[in-house]
Amino acid sequence: MIKESHLNIFVLGLLIFVPFFAYWNDQPFTITLMTRAVIFAIAAVGLNLALGIGGFISFGHAAFFGLGGYVMGILAWHSQNYVTLVEWPILIEGTKSMPIIWIITIAASAFLAAIIGMISLKTTGVYFIMITLAFAQMMYYFSTSWSAYGGEDGLSIYVRNNFPGLNTLDPIQFFSICCVILLIVLFFMGRLIKSPFGLALNASRQSRQRIEAVGFDFHKLQLTAFILSGAITGLSGALFADLNRFVSPSMFSWQLSGEFIVFIIIGGVGRLFGPVIGALIFVWLEHLIGGISDYWHIFLGFILLAIVLFGKGGIIGLLSREDAQHE
Amino acid sequence: MNNPVLEANKLCKTFGSLVAVQDVSIDIYKEEIHAVIGPNGAGKSTLISQICGSLSSDKGSVFLLGKDITNLPTEKRASLGIGRTFQISALSKEDTVLENAILGSVGASGKHWKFFNPVLKNSILRDEAEYCLEIVGLKDLINLKTATLSHGQLRLLEVAVALTLKPKVFIMDEPMAGLGSDGTKQLTEFLDKLRERAPILLVEHDMDAVFALANRITVLDYGRIIASDKASSIKKDPEVQKAYLGEG
Known part of the structure; x- marks a missing residue:
């Protein structure tokens, strides 16, 4: 048995070491694979706030992931084709600048999460699962029918967006950008979980009565968590679209929403590094077993089954004991 | 009167x-x-x-x-x-005794929207929670998971959480x-x-x-x-x- 914090450091080390090792050995594909894992990890860390800490299972987080992808796609498409985005009342042009795209993505995802959250959080349990799924499906079908931005074919972005001072087309540099974002998100999430807000959100999952009896507004608490959660997942969507230089309706697909949940379950629900471990394992399994058989999901199914049956805390729960001392 | x-x-x-x-x-x-x-x-x-x-x-x-x-x-x-205690204990069973009590202090403080600083390191909130746990006699158990408490201790913790609210x-x-x-x-x-x-x-x-x-x-x-x-x-x-x- 190892301490959870030691396991986290090990995973973090692996996450950073593998791509740089691949870089020295000239294996850009491995770097891209790791970038993919990191981006999925960010998405799932976002979802984990709602699902793991808040306890409301969103089966529609692809809505934010896809939205992030389309915000990036649309802004970059306008920029690369020299078409203004909005002409009236003020002139808005597309942009290829990552930081600007990120800020707009976060704002847009938070806004979408506020709308979806205000409606869906009136329900609980299986109804919440279904209503979030419905919203994501609405986004999916909307994107397939929006022919101005490629419809079902999606949008191709020829050159990756810019980040000041870096060559983003270099795999290791793009990986570093994504990895730093993951670290920042993890840092803030780690603080958030221990903050008064995190404590209350955690308690609200366990007893709504309790949280109201000590004076918290249950709905505001959940809605705030959902907005933060959606914003983080949205940001990862913009990165994912940048990684592939392509965005399509498949980024809104319900399978993706399900995969985010699977990452969390594999790694450990509600654990800070659960989604990171889950995303890493998922991406590597997909690569390794997927190379042998097209039916690799069967193996994933077995692993998932084993984890759900034998280790409620996911991989982290299996490997580490509870940190005994709380400072 | x-x-x-x-x-x-x-x-x-x-x-x-x-x-x-x-x-x-x-x-x-x-x-x-x-x-x-x-x-x-x-x-x-x-x-x-x-x-x-x-x-x-x-x-x-x-x-x-x-x-x-x-x-x-x-x-x-x-x-x-209004400080309420429940017939069937409504506590965060997965959290520690201290965390349950400090939740009450946070609720009473009105500062619900703090996202960054660790709540357990806030000495004002923590002192308050520990004080209330001391009144009910659970001071020695603050780091235990709530789920491990006996039924009677849970009832006392309910009261302690209500105490942190300084109810009227x-x-x-x-x-x-x-x-x-x-x-x-x-x-x-x-x-x-x-x-x-x-x-x-x-x-x-x-x-x-x-x-x-x-x-x-x-x-x-x-x-x-x-x-x-x-x-x-x-x-x-x-x-x-x-x-x-x-x-x-």
Whole structure:
């Protein structure tokens, strides 16, 4: 048995070491694979706030992931084709600048999460699962029918967006950008979980009565968590679209929403590094077993089954004991 | 005479054709324990929910220190000073004892929207939570997971969390439920002293505890008050004996 914090450091080390090792050995594909894992990890860390800490299972987080992808796609498409985005009342042009795209993505995802959250959080349990799924499906079908931005074919972005001072087309540099974002998100999430807000959100999952009896507004608490959660997942969507230089309706697909949940379950629900471990394992399994058989999901199914049956805390729960001392 | 700390006027609640609470008025004054007793289904829990806000009232009003709180949501009432303990412990079982208590301190502080600084390192909140745990005698258990506590300890933790709110009035829903005779005795002694901090509206089935503690007793049956008087008079009331105390 190892301490959870030691396991986290090990995973973090692996996450950073593998791509740089691949870089020295000239294996850009491995770097891209790791970038993919990191981006999925960010998405799932976002979802984990709602699902793991808040306890409301969103089966529609692809809505934010896809939205992030389309915000990036649309802004970059306008920029690369020299078409203004909005002409009236003020002139808005597309942009290829990552930081600007990120800020707009976060704002847009938070806004979408506020709308979806205000409606869906009136329900609980299986109804919440279904209503979030419905919203994501609405986004999916909307994107397939929006022919101005490629419809079902999606949008191709020829050159990756810019980040000041870096060559983003270099795999290791793009990986570093994504990895730093993951670290920042993890840092803030780690603080958030221990903050008064995190404590209350955690308690609200366990007893709504309790949280109201000590004076918290249950709905505001959940809605705030959902907005933060959606914003983080949205940001990862913009990165994912940048990684592939392509965005399509498949980024809104319900399978993706399900995969985010699977990452969390594999790694450990509600654990800070659960989604990171889950995303890493998922991406590597997909690569390794997927190379042998097209039916690799069967193996994933077995692993998932084993984890759900034998280790409620996911991989982290299996490997580490509870940190005994709380400072 | 003083004004009552908590005052409920002619509360009514029906569920379909079932009248759960009808024209129930009750008040609580400083430093007193006002017990509400009655057989199962008499409307005690409904009454508590109406006072605490988890159920809306069809008619009637609730005043806390003269302020009308009839239409406020539960969390507003809690921050105004209603400290409730639950019949079935509503605690964060996966968290530690300290975390449960500190949640109360955070709730009472009104600073709910802090996202960055660790709550356990906030010495003001922490001292407050530890102080309340010390009052109920759980100070030595602060780092234990709540799920590992005994039933009696859970009841005390419920009270400790309510204490962190610095309530104007305690509303206690069967605090003795499930306690052994030792536990009941201890809690009775504790509540006896607690009334000096804030008066208690006590719903309880344990008659020995009720008569040991209550200054006044209100008896409910079929949603209506059949008697409300000093504890000593209630004991002798023939109607009460018939309805509830089993012919004395």
